[in-house]
Amino acid sequence: MAVVSLVSIGQGLESSISSELEELGGRNVFISSGGGIGGRFSDTTFELTENDIQAIDRVPEIENSIGTISGSVAADYRRETEYISVTGVPTGQKADLVREISGLEIKEGRYIRQADESAVIVETDLAEDAFEEELFLRSKIDIDQDYSIVGTYTVSGGFQGINGFVMPIDQARKVLDKENEYDLIIAQTQDGVRPEEAADEIREALRNERDVEEGSEDFQVRTAEDILRSFRNQLNIVRGVLLGIGSISLLVGGIGIMNTMYTAVTERTREIGVMKAIGATQRQILALFMIESGIVGMIGGIAGATVGIGISYIAGILIEQSVSIPFSPYVSVELVVGSVGFSFIIGVISGVLPARKASKKEPVEALRFE
Structure with a gap:
């Protein structure tokens, strides 16, 4: 299980994130100051400026680029104060480019305009959860001044640098x-240019x-593949920890099988004596009990795999609702067959000692056992 x-x-999550990044981040290159997308994890005082954007736009492999800023501020809504995430994006001629690069899609209302001085759009989920009372179109939110919500949006993927309240x-x-x-x-690459090549340029x-010299950069350039690789590394660590916990459960299960087989050997001592009396060899009795132990493990494996599949699909529904991306667990035939086969092996190994005990019993003593 x-x-x-x-x-x-784990495989389903990796597959979902991979498909999202390939769909929306395939031509994108992300540039941040110091470490971390969006400066969220940056520990440097260096900043990205308009000069950096102009330098990036001069790279032949780059078609377009946009710059964003983000941060957290206190906001008031109907006598309630919460800290919210705010993202600033270019408008006017670059508005369509922002939506194309970030995968931003308006769900209700309209997008922000260059002339807007007190308008914001808000992420759909945030509109429902940011405050106790839900935010609607034309709701007024106080961020130093009153801002009116003119639209709600969603962002496909999750690594595009657009989140929270956008203005x-x-x-x-x-x-x-x-x-x-x-x-x-x-930055968005030209058609046919690999993001990794553009990132180097x-x-x-x-x-x-x-x-600055190579190796002393005060900026970070990453592609969707770099982000995915980092995600995979983190996922592998989490997966390793969880599988370590799962291994403990397998060890406990193996001990349980061993105890069951020791009990079976004790209860069937007379049967073992009869088998030996009519010519059964130690090897045959050893094989009999080891196979039986393996079958006990395999039955547990089938039950566990069935329950595990159910748990993974339930978890998939919860994950999809939490992260707002299409998600389904990846249950392969190889995984199920391998798990059941591994359970059989665990059972066989757990039955070795009880089987040896059964095979070494003397026929006369076994027949006298009550």
Whole structure:
């Protein structure tokens, strides 16, 4: 149960994230200051500026780029104060580019305009959960001044740098007190250009712009594949820990099978004596009890795999609702057959000692056993 549910959920999550990144991040390159997308994990004082965007736009492999800023601010809504995430994005001529690169899709209302001075759009899930009372179109939220919600949106994927309340970047600079810097630059490659190749050219361009040597960069350039690789590494760590816990359950189960088989040997001592009396060899009796022990493990494996599949699909529904991306666990025939076969092996191994005890009984003593 532990192995099937954990592995199927892990593979399903990896597959879902991979497909989202391939769909929306296939041509995107992400540039941030120091470490971490969007500057969220940056421990450096260096900033991305308009000069960096111009340097990136001069790279032949790059078609377009946008810069965004983000941060957390206190907001008031109907006498309730909460800290919310705010993202500032370019508007006007680059509005369509922002939506294309980020995968932002308007669900209700409209997108923000360059002339908007007090308008925001809000992520659909956040509109329901940010405050006790749900946010609607034309709701007023106080962030230093009153802002009106003109639309709700969703973002496909989850690594695109757009989240929370989105407003024109000029307004966001006032709210977040960020005059000239950018937290994240997203560059879109030319058709047919591999993002990894473009990323190398961007690194070279920014090193020249910032006058830093290779290995001493104060910026980070990542592609969707880099993000996916990092995600896989983290997922493998979590998966390893969980499988370690699952291994403990297998050890406990193996001990349980061993105890069951010791009891079976004791209860069938007279049968063992009869078998030996009519010519059964030690090897035959050893094989008999080991196979029986393996079958006990296999039956447990079948039951566990069935329950594990059910758990993985229930977990899949909860994960899909939590992260707002299509998700389904990956349950392969190889996984189920391998788990059941492994359970059989665990059973056989657990039955070795009881089987040896049964095979070494003397026929006369076994027949006298009551």
